[in-house]
Amino acid sequence: LFDLTAEDVVYAKNIFEQRSPASLTKIMTALVALRYGNLDDMVTVDDSAFDIEETSSVCELHTGDRLTLKQLLYGMLIASGNDAAQMIAKHVGGGSIDRFVEMMNQTALELGATHTHFVNAHGLTASDHYTCAYDVYLMLNAAMKYDLFMDIIQRENYYAEYTDADGDPYAMTWETSDHYLTGEASKPSNVVIYGGKTGTTDDAGACLALI
Secondary structure (H helix, E strand, C coil): CEECCCCEECCCCCCCCCECCHHHHHHHHHHHHHHHCCCCCEEECCHHHHCCCCCCCCCCCCCCCEEEHHHHHHHHHHCCCHHHHHHHHHHHCCCCHHHHHHHHHHHHHHHCCCCCECCCCCCCCCCCCEECHHHHHHHHHHHCCCHHHHHHHCCCEEEEEEECCCCCEEEEEEECCCHHHHCCCCCCCCCCCCCEEEEEECCCEEEEEEC
């Protein structure tokens, strides 16, 4: 728990312990996309979007769908869509997801997140994919400087209109997985929660980063 105004650590426990981050990974994916991507770029969904675990969280994208990078960011952070993360990585990585992951690791080093290493953009469990609580703070603190990031993480849902493979109009409403925004979880009376990112896998357990 960090007080950003006083620049003070209010509470910390095992903050440098390396752990599997699940979808908290997407904080870094968003940060790299915001730094290096063009939000108005049109992205065409291809088969790489589905190179993920079948039962993992998705935005329900389809091959040939055309969305903006900005829309994909909303889908990735609100619905925790792994398919959206894949397409963001491929597009911003210049056609290479591996190149995008290199950008993630380079950005982590620039932030001082030295207990972190990524091998994918979505956070599904993988060998050598890890971070720690302190590094998550560094990533979130960097991402929250972008107005778009702050807008996304405070939304309970997002309605996206785009086109399908035939060029016909298509729409989806993505719902947040943040129980504080949906009212499924109650915050302490003297605390204001703006939003954040959730993540859950068997290996990582239940993860949560909040502003």
